Amino acid sequence: MSVRRTSPGGEDRPLSLIERTRRDQLVQVTIDLVAEHGYAATSLARIAQAAGITKGAVLYHFASKDAVVAAAQAHVLDALVTDVGAAVDAAPADRAPAAYVRRMIGHLAEHPDHARMIIEAMINDDRPEPEARWRPLAALLWNAREARGLGPGPDTRTLAIIAGGAIDGIVGERLQDAGYDTEAAAESLIAMLESATFA
Structure with missing residues (x-):
């Protein structure tokens, strides 16, 4: 299943290479954090910090902590x-x-x-x-x-x-x-x- 993002005009478009790379990074960071600290201690802020980005940037790629x-x-x-x-x-x-x-x-x-x-x-x-x-x-x-x-x-x-x-x-x-x-x-x-x- 290819991941797509809705563009400002409302149409779906495939993710760019940069977006796919960032999503992959966020997934791996989340796996590492959950494995080390557990689900409850893996907050959106902790994911963002471990990835070296802001919470807003995480939310650009995933709608919520549960989504990532x-x-x-x-x-x-x-x-x-x-x-x-x-x-x-x-x-x-x-x-x-x-x-x-x-x-x-x-x-x-x-x-x-x-x-x-x-x-x-x-x-x-x-x-x-x-x-x-x-x-x-x-x-x-x-x-x-x-x-x-x-x-x-x-x-x-x-x-x-x-x-x-x-x-x-x-x-x-x-x-x-x-x-x-x-x-x-x-x-x-x-x-x-x-x-x-x-x-």
């Missing part, structure tokens, strides 16, 4: 979905659940600011529908069973919910302890998930 935070959240989620989606698409169907788990944990461990942004969004009641959290992995698990020629098996919804909670726990532990081995944790989770899915 929403753009930052969308950026983080788009990056996560794109990264995980590419890993899943590159894997054979019977290995797609493992690719999903590895990349989900890997992305969030590599981008702790994204993990914190997602956590802050959930704390502030900007949560995805529960089904949106478990359905993608449940579908991958179902397809993986089919790819291995297996009939109906365990409830993939339940497995996906359990795996999602484990992913959250692994990423949360990494946020508390930067030395925590998320790669080993991902492999342990994958082993458990595959044992339950393909047994």
Whole structure:
């Protein structure tokens, strides 16, 4: 979706390179601030100060603090979905659940600011529908069973919910302890998930 701005004459026009660059800067500054200080402490004034511009200049690009935070959240989620989606698409169907788990944990461990942004969004009641959290992995698990020629098996919804909670726990532990081995944790989770899915 291309972002457009209404010109003084009332017609929509594409954003200029400078406007897109400034918006991108404001999104990144907001991600950094929310990750470091939390949503409540990330004020419009703090965003402006961190970007080196005035509050009025922030409001030129975004209608409110909520609008810039929403753009930052969308950026983080788009990056996560794109990264995980590419890993899943590159894997054979019977290995797609493992690719999903590895990349989900890997992305969030590599981008702790994204993990914190997602956590802050959930704390502030900007949560995805529960089904949106478990359905993608449940579908991958179902397809993986089919790819291995297996009939109906365990409830993939339940497995996906359990795996999602484990992913959250692994990423949360990494946020508390930067030395925590998320790669080993991902492999342990994958082993458990595959044992339950393909047994």
